[in-house]
Amino acid sequence: MKHIALLLTLTALVMSVCSSARAEEKPLIRSTVVDVNGKPVQGAYIFFYDSPDTKRAVDLVSPVTDRNGYCEKAIPPGSYWILARLKREGDFDMGPLMVEDKLSDPLEIEVKHGDKLDLTFTVMDLLDTVRTKTKKREDLNLVTGRVVDDEGKPVKKVFVFANRHNKPVLMPRYFSAWTGEDGRYAIYLPEGKYFLGISADFAPDLKYAATSEIMVRGDMDDQDLVSAPAPASTEKK
Helix, strand or coil: CHHHHHHHHHHHHHHHHHHHHHHHCCCEEEEEEECCCCCECCCCEEEEECCCCCCCCCCEECCCCCCCCEEEEECCCEEEEEEEEECCCCCCCCCCCCCCCEECCCEEEEECCCCEEEEEEECECHHHHHHHHHHCCCCCEEEEEEEECCCCCECCCCEEEEECCCCCECCCCEECCCCCCCCEEEEEECCEEEEEEEECCCCCCCEECCCEEEEECCCECCCCEECCCCCCECCCC
16 A cells, blocks of 8 residues: 555656646747748748837847748747748848848737747748739739840849839839749739839839830730849939
8 A cells, every 4th residue: 555655646746747847848939931832931030029019129039940941949938929031141130121031920929838839921022012912903914024134134133013104103003023043024914004114123212114015905925024124213202
């Protein structure tokens, strides 16, 4: 009987220790970062803030995401506003966001000891955001092509924009995403006449002049734009 009582006592003690250890275990945030196409994003970080103000200095930062877009971070219990951030240059930087940098929407969480959360973040730059919102409209037509230089070589890291007129504007109405190595672009437009332009820069103090006229009557392919991108005008209103 004594042996049984001792065994029960030891068992209860072990269970108590384990329970206490779990109670003191920090919450674990397991994050996966993807792009707008659902592909894993390597080189991103998860930023943790203890208030809704996510434009100030960050409170905690995760390790960098791996090739599967995954990272994890143990944090103290509490309430957080968290988001994923990817710098275009690929290096860790706590400075202000550039227009080419990618960011997720902030997510509010509250965690306590022993919690384990699996979260997914979709990062987008400004052009991704505009393009994603534009694609949801059913009255839009897909216009695609390539941006090439005067020798016919593809131009990368530029975007195509469109306006109803060819006057310089501070904010074009429609955008493509950045071109890749093949120089291809895709832009969604309602039917009608448009002027297309090219730029390698995107900033609120620049003016954009579109010069290539097209008439959109449905989806269009092979609308190549032959031009090396010129800097946008710095003339202001």
